[in-house]
Amino acid sequence: MGEGISLHFVTRGASSSVYAIDEREVVKLFRPAVSGEMIEREAWASRRAVELGMPAVASLRAVTMEDARGLVYPCVKGRTLLAAMRKRPWLSGRIMDSMARLQARMHETPATSGLRYLKDVLRTDIIYGPGGSALKVAALERLEDMPEGGQLLHGDFHIENVMVDGDDLKVIDWSKAALGDPAADAVRTEMLMRFGDGPEDPLTVLSRDWAARRWRASYLRASGMDRERLDAWRPLVALAWLRSRKPIRQRAFEHYMKDAAGKAGLLR
Ligand SMILES: Nc1ncnc2c1ncn2[C@@H]1O[C@H](COP(=O)(O)OP(=O)(O)O)[C@@H](O)[C@H]1O
Ligand SMILES: [Mg+2]
Incomplete structure (x- = not known):
């Protein structure tokens, strides 16, 4: 990713930390133990779910930030x-x-x-x-x-x-x-x-x-x-x-x- 992006910590999940990139997007950065296969599956399945008409949040793109692999998502404004x-x-x-x-x-x-x-x-x-x-x-x-x-x-x-x-x-x-x-x-x-x-x-x-x-x-x-x-x-x-x-x-x-x-x- 280019320089100058400042991330704002949102929360920690079981396998990741989630940061806001801006008002519209978040990045989910995975812990090192998470396999590439799992990350690819998450990206693929989230997109397929939306294609199938499910109310899923589809991954927008894959990124690497300071050696951590991540997926960018549209930011959901509400809570869990x-x-x-x-x-x-x-x-x-x-x-x-x-x-x-x-x-x-x-x-x-x-x-x-x-x-x-x-x-x-x-x-x-x-x-x-x-x-x-x-x-x-x-x-x-x-x-x-x-x-x-x-x-x-x-x-x-x-x-x-x-x-x-x-x-x-x-x-x-x-x-x-x-x-x-x-x-x-x-x-x-x-x-x-x-x-x-x-x-x-x-x-x-x-x-x-x-x-x-x-x-x-x-x-x-x-x-x-x-x-x-x-x-x-x-x-x-x-x-x-x-x-x-x-x-x-x-x-x-x-x-x-x-x-x-x-x-x-x-x-x-
Ligand atoms: N697109 C999003 N918009 C806003 N918050 C999110 C989004 N995705 C995840 N989060 C927040 O981050 C937490 C962890 O994300 P999640 O994808 O469940 O990661 P993990 O695999 O670590 O459980 C969620 O429980 C939620 O609070
Ligand atoms: Mg989770």
Whole structure:
């Protein structure tokens, strides 16, 4: 980039720091550990999402600034859903409903191509992740019977990756996108909401669990999906997540996973 650009720090995300370039644009500068493949996927998927009519923020261009790789995006003026809930906690239920309706609408988009398949990602993560081998074998067998699907799935759909933009919501951070069955993406959101990065004090845990239940009820209503489809994916997505998840609420997550595996008949 040319000299003389002064950046104003906006916020830190899990994999990046975001700076304002000017009134209209921000640059997301990735930490060195983030692979080029992931950055390219984020750029590509954010654009494809917009082409498919999803309310995504599409990457404008790739840049390198002082050795850090980055993507430039149009600046969204509003706040994330997390910030919106903190500001007006009494609206949290309605915010969950809006988020669920948005995700259900995105999941109605026709199948597409040009990206990795979620089933392949889950298979690799289950194989190389921790976990008892009997459960892994049962899960890998079951995975083969699950529908491939071909919808563009966000893969990391949580309250810090959805932003309020005027009267609309906009989806950012497409680095974990893949093609697959929408139910797998939905169940992943449930997990992120309850066990993803973030505070884990008892009061927050209660509200996270409450929010996840509200989101799930709204998602099932908006999508018309049977809860059995979520039940079928839950243990597979949970097991795959073990490969990379931080040990947040580890005991509760183990219980959740075991329960899901039992319900899906994987623990015989
Ligand atoms: N286009 C944008 N406009 C305004 N703020 C943004 C934009 N993109 C990201 N942010 C802010 O930066 C945070 C981190 O961005 P994100 O793409 O989610 O990165 P990470 O991969 O590190 O989670 C977001 O939660 C949001 O607060
Ligand atoms: Mg993010």
